[in-house]
Amino acid sequence: DTEVTQTPKHLVMGMTNKKSLKCEQHMGHRAMYWYKQKAKKPPELMFVYSYEKLSINESVPSRFSPECPNSSLLNLHLHALQPEDSALYLCASSQETSGSYDEQFFGPGTRLTVL
């Protein structure tokens, strides 16, 4: 199974809502990532988890809260978002061996709209 799945595909939320994005992979990858992508722009890294521990936080606002419950799952909890947070949120995973990272496998993304 070489697939990364993301749910939901689309999400519309108000600025006072709390919602979560989910990501799952069964490739045995030990590194997982969240990216944010605005229209016609490249993906921007938000968080990296390595062996279920947060290893990189790219100065992301606290209204985004990542969680890695186990090696196959990655969540992104959303609270009090702003309209400018509307974007495509991409999850990815990669194999990590002795500190060396392979290519990343991406999910199809969640299209988030904040009203």
Next chain:
Amino acid sequence: SQQGEEDPQALSIQEGENATMNCSYKTSINNLQWYRQNSGRGLVHLILIRSNEREKHSGRLRVTLDTSKKSSSLLITASRAADTASYFCATDAFGSGNTGKLIFGQGTTLQVKP
């Protein structure tokens, strides 16, 4: 921080022609990767070239890397309409301490006309 610049920003060719995209970067790297993204969807990994490699092939794809010029090129030969997509280079910066962090270039939008 912006690591990669891609050139051209947009490219339109006829089916069967070759497409060449270029990527420049600023810092030393462990490897450089190319990804494809169809409109509004996830990215698909195409090829990874390590800093000690100069050229790599995969099917109709050919990637070159010149670390002295800090640049890479992606050549797609005999293009097809299905190759229409955005193409991104991404660098795994050496200075990142092997964190897996990728920095993406701005991308090239390729349109292949049937």
